[in-house]
Amino acid sequence: DTVLTQSPALAVSPGERVTISCRASESVSTLMHWYQQKPGQQPKLLIYKASNLASGVPARFSGSGSGTDFTFTIDPVEADDIATYYCHQSWNSPTFGAGTKLELK
Amino acid sequence: QVQLKESGPGLVQPSQTLSLTCTVSGFSLTSYHVSWVRQPPGKGLEWMGVIWTGGSTAYNSLLKSRLSISRDISKSQVFLKMNSLQTEDTATYYCAREEGLYNSGYFDYWGQGVMVTVSS
Numbered sequence: 001d002t003v004l005t006q007s008p009a010l011a012v013s014p015g016e017r018v019t020i021s022c023r024a025s026e027s028v029s030t031l032m033h034w035y036q037q038k039p040g041q042q043p044k045l046l047i048y049k050a051s052n053l054a055s056g057v058p059a060r061f062s063g064s065g066s067g068t069d070f071t072f073t074i075d076p077v078e079a080d081d082i083a084t085y086y087c088h089q090s091w092n093s094p095t096f097g098a099g100t101k102l103e104l105k
Numbered sequence: 106q107v108q109l110k111e112s113g114p115g116l117v118q119p120s121q122t123l124s125l126t127c128t129v130s131g132f133s134l135t136s137y138h139v140s141w142v143r144q145p146p147g148k149g150l151e152w153m154g155v156i157w158t159g160g161s162t163a164y165n166s167l168l169k170s171r172l173s174i175s176r177d178i179s180k181s182q183v184f185l186k187m188n189s190l191q192t193e194d195t196a197t198y199y200c201a202r203e204e205g206l207y208n209s210g211y212f213d214y215w216g217q218g219v220m221v222t223v224s225s
Contacts, residue, residue, distance in 0.1 A: 031209065043199075048209065093163075095152065096151070099150075
């Protein structure tokens with residue numbers, strides 16, 4: 001199975017720019033997607049196919065990458081963005097990264 | 106609007122079989138795939154399996170021997186059955202809609218999830 005390695009927990013302040021990385025153990029082309037999950041809630045799709053903004057998602061969120069290296073950016077961060085972010089590949093049998101917990105400084 | 110809702114028992118005894126139902130609305134099971142994803146308490150997400158628009162299925166290799174996914178199109182329901190449950194199967198179980206036309210594989214809508222505890 002394709003292993004996805006995400007950057008560890010990050011502490012941010014509102015107004016800052018934050019970038020989360022996700023590295024795949026093999027190429028997944030651009031079939032990488034990003035979700036936000038807040039405590040007690042289901043995941044929410046933010047970015048699909050590496051760089052496409054899901055419907056209704058603010059333009060503060062963006063994604064890039066292809067092959068094995070992907071990044072997810074929030075610019076600027078708002079207090080409501082505090083959550084755990086997961087990358088997910090669908091090139092082969094779907095797998096998720098372990099999640100990056102965004103915390104307030 | 107698009108909705109998915111999971112239902113099933115909150116408590117299952119070890120070695121027993123888990124049966125969950127995902128009832129969908131706002132879309133057809135012949136146009137979108139539906140996957141099951143689970144999340145143990147405090148841990149990450151694990152894809153379990155999918156039923157595709159044509160009715161065929163695929164499973165996580167680690168769960169394949171215990172897992173079965175089926176559907177009833179007329180009732181807009183997708184079913185999950187997993188046998189030989191152990192405590193490590195304690196998790197919140199989600200069903201999620203997957204884009205079906207281009208097979209891009211992303212989950213654009215999720216149910217609220219159902220918490221299942223495996224305990225005697």
